Amino acid sequence: MPPRQRPKLLIVLHQETSSPGRVGHLLLESGFDLDIRRPPLGDPLPQTLEHHAGAVMFGGPMSANDGDEFVRRETDWLAVPLRENRPFLGICLGAQMLVNHLGGKVEGHGDGLVEIGWYGLKATEEGKRLMHWPEMVYQFHREGFSLPAGATLLATAETYPNQAFRYGENAWAIQFHAELTRAMMHRWVVRGAHRFELPGAQQGRDHLGGRLIWDMHLKRWLVEFLHTVFGKPEPTR
Template identity: 60%
Template sequence: MLVRTPPSKPKVLIVLHQEHSTPGRVGQSLRRRGFELDMRRPRFGDKLPQTMDDHAAAVVFGGPMSANDPDAYVRREIDWFDVPLREKAPCLGICLGAQMLARNLGADVAPHSEGLAEIGYYPIKATETGKAFMPWPDKVYQWHREGFDLPSGADLLAEGKHYRNQAFRVGPAAFGIQFHPELTLAMLYRWTTHGAPRMQLPGAQGRRDHFAGRSVFDPAIRMWLENFLDRWIGTADAPSALAARISA
């Protein structure tokens, strides 16, 4: 009897920066959409692909390091964004990932001029370009003390008070966001436990405010993420108009 091997699922490249990091809600949603997750950790020796031929998209997540760090893997990751940008493949940078994308495009990444951090829930406001793209939540979860300048040629989609540039798009399918829509409740417990000292930084919110904010603001963030993924990649069986146009 002939046994047919089922076709493999399309893969999304997931780039993580700590040994036990997970893609959280982003990964959960991508799996529900029919994608396989190809998780790699360049910090620990994993190599990144030289082409996006085997991947439908890439997501580069955050981490405690800086896009300005001299470590070789940081430099390699920044340079690696050349691959999806050159091929116009869907890619998304989250927090550190967005800062790496901005650095690749020639923009600066730096601390706030007054030393302020955003750790907790903070308001953002969509630009006119952002509003035309999709609806945005009023507040988002942040965990950073550096921000990025807007790269030349990029469209600013959302802005904030202390760190102006909160979301941008460059080309047809490359996005950078400063905030963390991937946050699950388990991640919130873990981050606020292991990262407790950072909640003492100027501008940061206390642990209680993180949990109180989640009960109020998380439903809109969850809805934003699903709407964004609908537009950005769609599903394995029904790519978004943007992803389908790129692959055509």
């Protein structure tokens, strides 16, 4: 009898050095394998998710409104998980691509404000029925998104009101970052320091100091959230 195979999840990253971070670690620990693709570097996306248990599309420094070929290709590709009703999670850029695919809008704040650092989060009544949400989350973005028609808002915030939503049974989107390991946050703080002068951004020391206070709660939420999105993997032969 052949050994049982671990189900695999499609992981979409946007830079050569990008990592699925804590999300990847938790998914591996829970029994999934990861099929990592980087479309900006020429990796193709599958025409079907028949052989995948779902997909996660991560963030990146680009905008979902950019005219790059890979941005258009990824945005159009989202028809696959939606059509096949496979679990999909979009994080930051991935969430914004889903919004564009669903006919929503991705744009900056009217007053030029950004969310870069730790900011308060408030679950909606629909979100509270699903799980307990963290009070503070880590952000690193200059654009937000409208709530697509037919989507259910799960969490909101002051500067960018739409922070998490569910569309249909299996499509999920979050604006904030729960995937950062400590090493990843150090790297983002160093490489993204030029963004700390933007209106509303926090300084690097506040990013790292906030992690000591709030990251434990964010990780606890992430464990439950990933289980809600992808369930418990069932090995196949």
